[in-house]
Amino acid sequence: MTTPHLETPLISNTSTTLRIATAGSVDDGKSTLIGRLLHDTKTVFEDQLQAVVKASRRYGDGETNLALLTDGLRAEREQGITIDVAHRYFATPRRSFIVADTPGHAQYTRNMVTGASTSDIAIVLVDARHGVLEQTRRHALISSMLDVQAIVLAVNKMDLVDWNAARFAEIAAEVDAFVGSLPAPVPVTAIPISALLGDNVVDRSDHTPWYEGPSLLDFLEEFETRPHTEVGARLHVQRVIRPQGGEHGDFRGQAGVVSGGWFRVGDPVTVLPSGRMSTVDTIHRWGSPVDEAGPGHAVVVQLATDIDVARGDVLTVAGATPPVVGDDVVVDLCWMIDRPLSIGSRWWFKHGTRTGQAVVTEVQHHLHATTLNQERVDELGLNDLGRVRLQLSESIVADAYHVLPESGRMILIDPADNTTAAAAMVHLVHSGS
Amino acid sequence: MTLMNLPDIHDSGIDHTHATAHLDALTDEAITIIREVATECENPVLLFSGGKDSAVLLHLAVLAFAPARLPFPVMHVDTGHNFDEVIEYRDRLVKDWNVRLVVASVQESIDRGRVVEDLGPRASRNRLQSVTLLDAIAEHGFDAAFGGGRRDEDKARAKERILSFRDRQGRWDPRQQRPEPWALLNSRIRKGEHLRAFPLSNWTELDIWRYIERHDVPLPSIYFSHTRTVVERDGMLLAVGGPVELEPGEAAFEAVVRYRTVGDASCTGAVESEAVDVYDVLAEVAAARITERGATRADDTFSESAMEDRKREGYF
Numbered sequence: 236m237t238t239p240h241l242e243t244p245l246i247s248n249t250s251t252t253l254r255i256a257t258a259g260s261v262d263d264g265k266s267t268l269i270g271r272l273l274h275d276t277k278t279v280f281e282d283q284l285q286a287v288v289k290a291s292r293r294y295g296d297g298e299t300n301l302a303l304l305t306d307g308l309r310a311e312r313e314q315g316i317t318i319d320v321a322h323r324y325f326a327t328p329r330r331s332f333i334v335a336d337t338p339g340h341a342q343y344t345r346n347m348v349t350g351a352s353t354s355d356i357a358i359v360l361v362d363a364r365h366g367v368l369e370q371t372r373r374h375a376l377i378s379s380m381l382d383v384q385a386i387v388l389a390v391n392k393m394d395l396v397d398w399n400a401a402r403f404a405e406i407a408a409e410v411d412a413f414v415g416s417l418p419a420p421v422p423v424t425a426i427p428i429s430a431l432l433g434d435n436v437v438d439r440s441d442h443t444p445w446y447e448g449p450s451l452l453d454f455l456e457e458f459e460t461r462p463h464t465e466v467g468a469r470l471h472v473q474r475v476i477r478p479q480g481g482e483h484g485d486f487r488g489q490a491g492v493v494s495g496g497w498f499r500v501g502d503p504v505t506v507l508p509s510g511r512m513s514t515v516d517t518i519h520r521w522g523s524p525v526d527e528a529g530p531g532h533a534v535v536v537q538l539a540t541d542i543d544v545a546r547g548d549v550l551t552v553a554g555a556t557p558p559v560v561g562d563d564v565v566v567d568l569c570w571m572i573d574r575p576l577s578i579g580s581r582w583w584f585k586h587g588t589r590t591g592q593a594v595v596t597e598v599q600h601h602l603h604a605t606t607l608n609q610e611r612v613d614e615l616g617l618n619d620l621g622r623v624r625l626q627l628s629e630s631i632v633a634d635a636y637h638v639l640p641e642s643g644r645m646i647l648i649d650p651a652d653n654t655t656a657a658a659a660m661v662h663l664v665h666s667g668s
Numbered sequence: 669m670t671l672m673n674l675p676d677i678h679d680s681g682i683d684h685t686h687a688t689a690h691l692d693a694l695t696d697e698a699i700t701i702i703r704e705v706a707t708e709c710e711n712p713v714l715l716f717s718g719g720k721d722s723a724v725l726l727h728l729a730v731l732a733f734a735p736a737r738l739p740f741p742v743m744h745v746d747t748g749h750n751f752d753e754v755i756e757y758r759d760r761l762v763k764d765w766n767v768r769l770v771v772a773s774v775q776e777s778i779d780r781g782r783v784v785e786d787l788g789p790r791a792s793r794n795r796l797q798s799v800t801l802l803d804a805i806a807e808h809g810f811d812a813a814f815g816g817g818r819r820d821e822d823k824a825r826a827k828e829r830i831l832s833f834r835d836r837q838g839r840w841d842p843r844q845q846r847p848e849p850w851a852l853l854n855s856r857i858r859k860g861e862h863l864r865a866f867p868l869s870n871w872t873e874l875d876i877w878r879y880i881e882r883h884d885v886p887l888p889s890i891y892f893s894h895t896r897t898v899v900e901r902d903g904m905l906l907a908v909g910g911p912v913e914l915e916p917g918e919a920a921f922e923a924v925v926r927y928r929t930v931g932d933a934s935c936t937g938a939v940e941s942e943a944v945d946v947y948d949v950l951a952e953v954a955a956a957r958i959t960e961r962g963a964t965r966a967d968d969t970f971s972e973s974a975m976e977d978r979k980r981e982g983y984f
Contacts (some may be wrong), residue, residue: 280962293972308843309973319827319842320827326686326690353851383774474704476734476736479736490733640850644852655847
């Protein structure tokens with residue numbers, strides 16, 4: 236096999252869009268921080284700001300409550316909390332950002348997972364007066380399980396502890412120690428801020444002469460995202476594109492998103508799980524022919540020979556790490572519904588473009604969110620984190636989540652009401668069972 | 669126009685400045701969502717208003733399945749309060765792009781007694797559209813409806829999932845949304861329920877215009893500067909004639925305007941603008957200090973939670 240595409244130039248990793256999620260306990264100032272970030276980067280439009288000023292008065296907030304920029308539901312404004320994730324967008328001359336402002340309440344952990352799952356960075360907020368709370372730890376743990384690339388520890392409300400450097404250092408050390416002890420540690424950068432007043436959010440603050448690091452925005456603009464993992468290209472086939480007659484009557488292409496590497500015209504391809512082999516004949520992206528396609532590209536690949544390929548199959552190009560094929564998998568998951576996950580329970584699963592039934596054969600442990608103790612249990616309940624073994628009705632073509640997230644993530648669906656029950660990360664696939 | 673004849677944007681080589689890389693990623697994401705929902709659902713439809721967002725959505729949908737034909741119809745919910753330019757544009761586009769069009773008529777809903785029209789001087793049919801839309805979804809058995817809604821349009825839309833569940837009454841419950849980790853869309857529903865899919869969730873108004881510029885997407889002429897007879901009402905410029913009639917004390921005047929959004933003519937305002945082409949509009953949008961809905965939609969300034977309330981009832 237050829238070594239894939241080492242000559243492909245990498246684009247600068249600070250020019251890519253950065254996806255950010257907030258995390259941390261209720262009332263630690265997540266929505267206020269995002270409001271402040273939007274406001275101070277001049278992203279807020281005049282009519283939006285006027286509406287927030289008006290609403291602040293209505294809800295009896297003393298001053299303009301920037302949290303109302305993201306707390307957009309009536310119930311959220313009435314209760315002064317965040318219930319569901321809000322997505323906001325802003326760009327500086329240097330970078331585009333997608334921000335997910337997530338809820339702090341344990342009750343809405345599922346919505347925090349929704350926001351954090353696609354994020355490169357988690358901003359974990361801590362109220363400097365209250366220090367590290369249970370939700371701080373839970374959200375840091377979930378962020379690390381979801382494989383965020385970095386955690387920004389924003390020690391907020393520093394104005395309320397008189398900009399006390401020792402208090403900041405104490406909280407930073409506690410979070411450092413906790414994150415360092417996680418099964419998958421993540422680099423942590425601590426920044427002392429006041430979301431309400433704007434200190435160290437966009438501009439460096441005069442109140443923290445003892446702090447030598449960047450402001451939050453400086454850090455986000457300069458953060459170099461991890462390059463795409465090169466394990467060998469995969470394409471989970473979404474659909475076969477087959478025009479009915481006409482000038483393209485012979486066209487038969489496999490549509491999907493590329494992950495893990497690059498497809499090039501002429502590359503040898505193995506279709507999994509069948510193992511049939513062919514080569515790449517053409518690649519189309521956005522309706523036009525291209526010579527190559529890489530991570531994230533939505534393409535249609537035509538193979539040179541007419542072999543059996545259907546939705547759920549995976550086209551692969553040989554690379555550093557081959558995917559594993561199997562129907563007996565161990566996953567780490569976050570359970571998101573009231574009905575418990577127990578041994579023998581049945582769910583729908585979706586992995587890549589493959590769906591089928593999953594039966595729980597083993598609950599290997601419940602991971603306690605704050606002590607990190609792994610406890611042997613019979614079932615997992617709402618918001619529990621744990622490791623579970625599943626027997627699937629169909630083989631999947633997967634990678635461990637930490638190897639290639641795009642090919643290592645799975646959801647479970649409750650057949651009773653079709654709601655999404657779990658976000659699951661493939662730990663390992665027992666092959667050849 | 670067939671898709672294989674679209675200008676080959678790859679010839680010029682993609683310039684990886686951050687704005688372009690961002691638009692690339694949004695384009696790939698939208699196409700992926702459209703393919704996934706269209707494949708998992710049995711009978712999807714694309715909601716098409718003739719506005720810029722639905723034009724971009726339709727363009728992406730056609731690209732998603734090229735060189736095959738778009739595998740589902742598009743549906744226009746017609747309030748009867750249209751801009752002539754938009755209807756001409758709609759009919760030309762579906763012909764040029766070889767797309768099947770379904771029209772659901774608010775007038776028919778009124779005639780059949782499904783809704784009661786408010787006949788006051790400032791009556792709008794905007795809210796009535798929800799009933800027409802839900803009736804058409806039921807009548808045609810659509811199980812998924814693609815919409816051009818964007819999270820940056822409104823604070824309630826900012827809370828919306830990419831694939832959003834609607835119960836048998838077509839209602840959205842913002843407090844009980846399905847979790848949506850990663851891009852693994854859950855399209856499972858029971859009979860009578862349906863899904864709304866928003867492939868442009870993560871796009872901003874500026875992204876839409878960048879895409880229009882890059883792919884030369886045709887738009888109704890009213891998106892560009894022209895002279896029109898208008899009346900100023902509640903800080904908005906409404907076109908006189910059609911559903912908007914002058915009230916006592918109001919005076920019509922000529923203004924050089926364009927539309928920033930296209931909706932029901934009774935409640936969609938124009939903005940003063942000299943922007944004659946897509947480049948002028950891009951410059952104007954980049955410098956804008958008022959949101960598009962704030963500047964042009966009388967229905968959204970009605971109350972603080974106007975959009976959330978309409979969405980709960982089944983609105984787009």
